Amino acid sequence: MLSFLLSITDESNHSRIIYLYNTYHDDMIKLARYRLKKAGLPNYELDSEDVVQNSFVKISKYINSINFEVSEKELRAYVLSIVANESKNAIKEHKYFDDIESHEEVISDDDFFERIEIKETYDMVIDKIKHMDEKYSITLLFHYSEDMSVKEIAGLMGISEKTVYTRIARGKRLLLELISEVI
């Protein structure tokens, strides 16, 4: 970690990290505390600090992947998704269970966008994404909204690249199933 920190010499990236800290730190802490307390972690206040520290280490590591020219909503979604993912990892450690990803048939992006018909289903898509398991929705967010590579997403979420591919495929399939249930 020390050698990584020493590599942050670009002043514009530095000011971006400080901007993110000033703008989002308090909400990051609150979100982590809310989730860890809900999960029943006994030391959730201190654990939430670890979550936010880990989040900023990851934000700093992938700072060049963040597009700061997007809307505030998109930036906020990205930052809080990192906290959500780190909170999940903290809860997982506490509960000692593991995720096993199954093999998924891959739907191409062309096929996915044709079938989702998002111009007609926009509000419904938002609602379904909100209620999806976050391991899929957060992976989709990093992949599509942030245009991050599979390798970057794997590093950010602390999972294997194979798991990233699986979650993207499974996420698309799940979303299509959820939309088709309603239509």
Place this chain on the structure above:
Amino acid sequence: MNNNERELFKKALSEAMAQKYDEELAECEENAVCSQKHYDKMQKIIGRNVYRPKKKLSKKALIAIIVAAALLLTGCTVAYIYRDEIRDFVEEIYDEFIGITYDDGQHNPSEGITEPYELAYVPKGYEKINEQIRKISVYYIYENTDGDTISFRQNTLDYNIYGFDIEEGYTTIFTYGEIEVYCRFFDTSYHYLWNDGKYALNINSTKILSEDDLVKIIENIVVKN
């Protein structure tokens, strides 16, 4: 591939996740106060002083509250029970600039400047070359023999927004006691914003101020005779 569809899906993803977190935060009863150890670690991660001490009531404000409470008990009307609480800055990002304001929309309209300030301390070598004292702003400018300048401006807390170029420069926060100084630095100009609960205060300089000079300026702002 239909790019419009892809862009719309990207937007839906961000919208959905932002809404989800906002709903959770709305339910959340936790505060964001952290341990000193956390801020020490964050300072190492980010590389800047990020510690924000809890805002304590100043002695003056405490006395104001006690007096107001006593007046209320006797049935007297009280206005502006507590006026001197230092406000947090609000930072808003626009297309071409960053806007900083202390106008949080929660206070009664400003009365204008009833107590013009002046600087009792300026860095060595600087002399005052101009001043303007008006109802809604007070302005002084100082210059040294090298042509470097320091200007000081006092504004009302409301109806003011400070704009900085969004593409250039960088921001840092300097914390001094209860005061957070919002610092925005460019190659040839350095800007410092803070408030004392009554007025918005601003220094612009052509050379970066040392921490020592900045603290002395803040500590030696006095009401003009």
